[in-house]
Amino acid sequence: MFQKILAALDNSPYSDYGMEAAIAIAKAYKAEVTGCHVYAARLHETRFMDMETGLPERYQSEAILKRQREIHESLISKGLGIISDSYMDRFEKRCQEAKVSCIRKSREGKNFVEILKEIEEGNYNLTVIGSLGMGVVESSIIGGVCERVARKTRKDMLIIKDNIPITKGSIIVAIDGSPYSYWGLMVAVGFKKAFNVEIEAVAASDPYFHQVAFRNIADALSEDAAKVFRFKEQEKLHDEIIDKGMAKLYEGYLDMAARVAQARGVEIKTTLLAGKACDELLKHVRMRKPALLVIGHFGLHHVPESDMGSNAENLLRLAPCSIFLGARGFNPEEIIKTGKDTLPQIEWTEGALKRLEKVPPFAKGMAKKAIEDYARGNNHPQITEKVMDEATNKLLPPSAKKAMGIEN
Numbered sequence: 001m002f003q004k005i006l007a008a009l010d011n012s013p014y015s016d017y018g019m020e021a022a023i024a025i026a027k028a029y030k031a032e033v034t035g036c037h038v039y040a041a042r043l044h045e046t047r048f049m050d051m052e053t054g055l056p057e058r059y060q061s062e063a064i065l066k067r068q069r070e071i072h073e074s075l076i077s078k079g080l081g082i083i084s085d086s087y088m089d090r091f092e093k094r095c096q097e098a099k100v101s102c103i104r105k106s107r108e109g110k111n112f113v114e115i116l117k118e119i120e121e122g123n124y125n126l127t128v129i130g131s132l133g134m135g136v137v138e139s140s141i142i143g144g145v146c147e148r149v150a151r152k153t154r155k156d157m158l159i160i161k162d163n164i165p166i167t168k169g170s171i172i173v174a175i176d177g178s179p180y181s182y183w184g185l186m187v188a189v190g191f192k193k194a195f196n197v198e199i200e201a202v203a204a205s206d207p208y209f210h211q212v213a214f215r216n217i218a219d220a221l222s223e224d225a226a227k228v229f230r231f232k233e234q235e236k237l238h239d240e241i242i243d244k245g246m247a248k249l250y251e252g253y254l255d256m257a258a259r260v261a262q263a264r265g266v267e268i269k270t271t272l273l274a275g276k277a278c279d280e281l282l283k284h285v286r287m288r289k290p291a292l293l294v295i296g297h298f299g300l301h302h303v304p305e306s307d308m309g310s311n312a313e314n315l316l317r318l319a320p321c322s323i324f325l326g327a328r329g330f331n332p333e334e335i336i337k338t339g340k341d342t343l344p345q346i347e348w349t350e351g352a353l354k355r356l357e358k359v360p361p362f363a364k365g366m367a368k369k370a371i372e373d374y375a376r377g378n379n380h381p382q383i384t385e386k387v388m389d390e391a392t393n394k395l396l397p398p399s400a401k402k403a404m405g406i407e408n
Contacts, residue, residue, distance in 0.1 A: 001190050002026075002156075005033040006124040008115050008149075011087050014130025018160040019091060021322075022128040024167050025158075026100045028194035034122060035091035036105040038114040039080040081106070112148040119153055127153065131161040131323075141317050150316060150325060151307045154297070156187070157325040159316065166322055167195040169291025173268075174281055174311070175203045177253040177369075179329030180296025185257050186330055188294050189266050197291070199268040201257040202284055204277040205250040247272065248394075249370055256377070260332045278314045285319055293319050297327040346372055348383045355388060 007022035009015050019035065026033040088104040095102035105122075107114040119127055132143045150157055158166075173188045175181045188199050254270040261268045273280040285293055299309040308316075316323055348356070359367045374391035375383050 001187070002029045002125045003031050004122065004124045004126075005031050006115075006119060006122060006127045007033055007035050007091070008127065008129040008145075009035050009037045009087050009091060010111075010130075010133050011037075011090075012130060012132065012134045012136065013163070014132045014136075014143075014160055016130075017163050018128045018130045018158070019094065021158060021160055021166055022126075023094060023098050023100050024165070025126070025128075025194075026095075026102075027098050029190075031125075032101045032103065033095065034103040034105055034118075034124070035088055035095075036107065036115065036118050037084045037087045038107045038109060038111040039084050040108070040110060080108075112145045112152075115145070115149050116152055119149075119155055124155060126156045126158060128158045128160065131159050147316070154327050156327050157297075159323045159325065161320070161322045164291045164321070166191070166292045167197070169321075170198040170200065170288065171292045171294060172281075172285060172288060172290045173199060173201045173257070173294040174277075174296070174315075175201050175250075175253050175257050176277070176296065176299050176311075177203075177249070178296050178298065178300045178302070179331060180298050180302075180309075180326050181253075182257070182260065182332040183328045183330035184294040184296055184324060184326035185260060185332075186264075187324060187326060188292075189261050189264050189268075191292075192266050193264075199261065199266065200288070200290075201254055201261075201268050201270045202273060202281060203250040203254050203271075204273040204275060204280040205247045206276050207246065207274060247274070252370065252373065256332050256373070259377075278311045278318075281311070281315060282318055285321060290321055292322050292324060294324040294326065297325045346375055346381065346383060349385065351385045352383045352388050355385060 002025060005022050005026050007019050009019060022033050025031065084106040088106065092102055092104060105118060107118060115127075115129075118124075127149070129146050129149060130143070131146050132140050133145055136143070146159060150159065160166075171188045171191060173181070173185050175185065185201060191197060192199050251272055254272060258268055258270055271284070273284060281293075293315065295312050295315055297308060297312055298306065299311060302309065312325060316325070356364065356368060356371075371383060371388055371391040374380075374394065375387055378390075380387045
């Protein structure tokens, strides 16, 4: 799972916590860990040149300025290099004490840019970074370097937000049915085996949003527009699907999570929350006080143009514990059956497809995925009308099936 780990170092307390986490994971997975510090000698050179106009007149000749620049550049470059080496010495010593293979890396340039370059060039499986750096102040929520790297990388990241070792506390995994959330589950299962920590898989179904949305729409629609929109029918449809059907879907996601963990020999607790995902997860984390929250870098509605899912973005800032951002995709069904990571293709009969076409556009994708998940989970190689009936009977109440137009 993790063979090459990168630890971003700056000698801050959070960097030290991250270094310890990276070493612990490397030891558990028999991995190699690289400690990387970035220093910005050229930034100091630029600032020195910006200040030259304010120097006394006797220093303003080009010859003197050139000499001062050379002296300053030599001192800064050498001094920052020595400081970087001292950080690496501490890192190397800790790795030797833990009997972990390590590599030292110092890079010159803009901190987050160089870290991103190192992630790509080094082909690391995991990057560990402190949430805050040397510039932390009382009002700090998350450091600029951490946030920029988290947004731009497409590799797994572990963001350390406190001094509680991830090897000692429990883990909460946020499940939303996306491949990223199931990859996070796989990471948590690996940590369970490595560190003997407890896992709770949590999902949040929001049955309230549509109620607010429909109240706002009702205030804006004219009587004629309401008739065209078939407002009352649409509202009833949302009530039936979201209040009941969505909860069943998310229960299904959690059931799949439990089955995946069980296939790996691990028992987990599952909890379904009701409400806005970020808000409910945050409340749950504050109540449970885990050492680590595992979330997908993206969610179910990921589009290529986004740099991070909205829930991941908010929880990265607000969660009071360390965060694992899972950037790999994983198809859970296959670990249960074959151990492979590719979803098998599943066919729909003509009759089943015709019934699927009756589903309103806003719910069609959700219905199709839920029925296919059911079919795969019950070893059906083809979705017939009978399989469709079985799936909808399990996942949706009768009134929701009628509203969606997929009942017999």
